[in-house]
Amino acid sequence: MAKKLMKGCEAIGEAAIQAGCRHFFGYPITPQNEIPEYMSARLPQVGGMFVQAESEVSASNMLYGAAGAGIRCFTSSSSPGISLMQEGISYIAGAELPVVFVNIMRGGPGLGGILPSQSDYFQSTKGGGHGDYRLLCLAPSTVQEAADLVQEAFDLADKYRNPVMILGDGLIGQMMEPVEFKKVINPEDLPEKPWATTGAKGRKPNVINSLYLDPEDLEKHNWKLVKKYEEMAKNEKRWEVFNLDKKADILFVAYGTVARIIKTAIEVLKEKGVNAALFRPITLFPFPGEALEETAAKCKHVFVSELSTGQMIEDVKYHLGKERKVHFYGRVGGMVMTPEELVEETLKIVK
């Protein structure tokens, strides 16, 4: 397929279709309305189904049902809407169902604003809903990567029977970049899901449930989930290291939109004689902590930047240990840092 110039939101929608997804359940919210808009036009063309639910709570429970029936399905929303979906997300994680969620983050808390933010890191990587569960969480930095990760997310969700969260922000959703869809999957070619509730003709009924009243059973179930998360940690950590040969004066750690802004700042810093590198986690859970440790060992200073008051920095500090000073620069509320601001902050640190 040739490269097309597409908005991040539209590319996410098309990527889902190319991944063989034919079912979308959602509820509108800025700044991701282009995703449901796109799906509502495209899904009927490919024999799919678009449902605008009466609320996010309802959408997330529809996803529970569809995924339980063995169907590839997804939804998208933005921060306040994702909060409303947490009931469904917790149940989906508990019942081990493969669902892809897309969160095009906006500023919070509460209704907040409609401009870009990264303030749902805790929600996406540490829980969000109740209970001991984890989401596989992927954070794209370009429109192309958003498309690639959405396609991959469906496979990962199936592989682990676990919800996957794509964590983007308003900037990636609204921006246009050239994009190309690398895989085309026909839904009919997807592997069977023998666990799905598809009508128990000629076999014992399958049960999909997250209720375990016997505490021994529930404990067993919880440890089984943990095994799965450990498996993800072993196989799925992804990251990018940018501009590091041997040693650097300073290592930026950032994901998503902030990471690409830093790439511009790194070019400017080069001209000022500062050798800066970037470590960009692509999976936020599992967090690529060992790779970060290894990279940070080659850099004099560590500098985390986020569109939050400091969330991912907790994971960075956890992995680098108490001894290591970690600098921080955050912008919030929909304000986005410029490369110039990051250069200025960097110069304060390296001097």
Next chain:
Amino acid sequence: MYQEIVLAGFGGQGVLLIGKLLAYSGMKNGYEVTWLPAYGPEMRGGTCNCTVVISEKPVGSPMSKNPHGLIALNLPSLDKFEDTVRPGGVIVINTSLINRKVKRTDVKVIEVAANELAIECGNAKAGNMVALGAFIEATKIADLEKVKEIVSENFKSKPKLVEVNHKALAKGFEVAKGA
């Protein structure tokens, strides 16, 4: 090649569209491009703008604090962005709606009466294309004929508009040449 361009005007003047055309033409020339609309709540009634980056290397920040080029289709846009343009940059202004001169003396200024010229070309709404034509000539950022091709693709279902837009692009190009 590395160019950041801000395109601004009232909502409805078509700044987002000409931004997309610029980004398309950059992409067709094999460059990396980004197109970023300002989607904040200020859009209605105020200025509407987008930022286009065209680059040899993958684009880092899709935002621009100091663009190389500015197309301002109305006065609030010029007021807001005039000072941000880099020295040596290019500013194209729509004199149909801007009744003052550009104050900057360290940039190349192209004045086009985009609305009147668009009416001459047959459609009052094509002022954005006049401005884009002028910008292309002033910056050499794209090839006029290639942009015309992209317009033909974009308006495939409306052949009438293709003709008007081609005329308007050429008109702007011509005016800038004479400037």
